[in-house]
Amino acid sequence: MREFTVQQNQSHSVLITGSTSGIGLAIAHCFARAGHHVMLHGLASDETAQALRAEFAGYSGNQGFSAADISTEAGCAQLVADTREAIGNPSILINNAGIQHTAPAHEFPAEKWQQILAINLSAGFFLSRDLLPAMRSNGWGRIINIASVHGLVASEHKSAYCAAKHGLVGLTKVLALENADRNITANAICPGWVETPLIQPQIENIAREQQVDLDTARAELVGAKQPMARATNPSAIGELALYLCGEFANTITGAALPVDGGWSAQ
Numbered sequence: 138m139r140e141f142t143v144q145q146n147q148s149h150s151v152l153i154t155g156s157t158s159g160i161g162l163a164i165a166h167c168f169a170r171a172g173h174h175v176m177l178h179g180l181a182s183d184e185t186a187q188a189l190r191a192e193f194a195g196y197s198g199n200q201g202f203s204a205a206d207i208s209t210e211a212g213c214a215q216l217v218a219d220t221r222e223a224i225g226n227p228s229i230l231i232n233n234a235g236i237q238h239t240a241p242a243h244e245f246p247a248e249k250w251q252q253i254l255a256i257n258l259s260a261g262f263f264l265s266r267d268l269l270p271a272m273r274s275n276g277w278g279r280i281i282n283i284a285s286v287h288g289l290v291a292s293e294h295k296s297a298y299c300a301a302k303h304g305l306v307g308l309t310k311v312l313a314l315e316n317a318d319r320n321i322t323a324n325a326i327c328p329g330w331v332e333t334p335l336i337q338p339q340i341e342n343i344a345r346e347q348q349v350d351l352d353t354a355r356a357e358l359v360g361a362k363q364p365m366a367r368a369t370n371p372s373a374i375g376e377l378a379l380y381l382c383g384e385f386a387n388t389i390t391g392a393a394l395p396v397d398g399g400w401s402a403q
């Protein structure tokens with residue numbers, strides 16, 4: 138019990154996929170602010186990567202960056218290697234990278250389907266598979282999958298995204314069961330609308346189709362699904378992820394936690 142408490146209070150090495158922007162970036166700031174070592178990751182130019190590292194230079198923990206493309210198994214292995222080299226073996230994995238494409242299923246491009254499944258679902262599996270053995274031998278680990286409300290309910294035109302996010306919730310539950318005996322928890326966070334670049338094209342589509350300004354389009358997008366017609370601040374997801382790695386969350390596992398303004402309560 139005592140040994141466990143020490144583990145909880147120490148600085149951990151944390152890999153956050155897709156942390157160059159949006160929710161991942163906010164999560165990275167929350168963990169860095171709390172004194173953890175963070176591995177930043179995402180598709181970014183050298184210039185952006187440098188600016189990002191400068192943004193994190195003031196924190197007490199170490200930091201690294203990888204631009205590995207995680208749409209393949211080899212890309213995931215590269216990210217694991219880059220992370221171990223930069224900040225050591227991560228005991229916290231946050232699978233956050235994700236992409237979106239909207240179209241009716243009968244018109245959905247095969248290439249987009251494959252890409253969404255690869256990045257939003259398979260990468261989470263490959264990274265978990267590669268990092269779990271060390272977490273298991275250390276007797277402590279945290280896996281947090283940033284799924285979506287679309288891991289719990291469906292919307293039109295999001296066949297690949299819903300399939301991937303429902304799959305990610307299922308994967309989370311299996312990882313929770315398989316690793317419950319080693320102080321490793323696995324949970325999914327299921328956000329509704331979050332104020333990030335990912336939702337911008339959908340806002341622009343509504344603005345174009347309905348000939349309204351962007352603020353009206355945003356209110357229309359969020360309010361159409363959420364009883365609370367307010368997009369979530371990305372830092373709220375970061376704070377929840379941090380909580381899931383803290384002392385009081387050590388029996389929360391296999392959960393899919395909605396942060397969705399009441400969307401999935403309907």
Ligand SMILES: NC(=O)c1ccc[n+]([C@@H]2O[C@H](COP(=O)([O-])OP(=O)(O)OC[C@H]3O[C@@H](n4cnc5c(N)ncnc54)[C@H](O)[C@@H]3O)[C@@H](O)[C@H]2O)c1
Nearest residue numbers: 155157158159160179180206207234235285330331333335
């Ligand atoms: N924004 C929302 O409203 C919302 C709601 C629910 C769930 N989510 C989920 O949250 C996560 C983050 O979303 P966001 O809105 O912050 O997105 P974002 O577009 O702001 O950031 C996506 C990140 O993923 C990285 N990425 C994309 N493809 C990659 C690849 N092939 N290899 C490596 N990195 C890649 C990007 O570089 C970027 O860092 C996603 O999984 C998304 O599905 C977002």
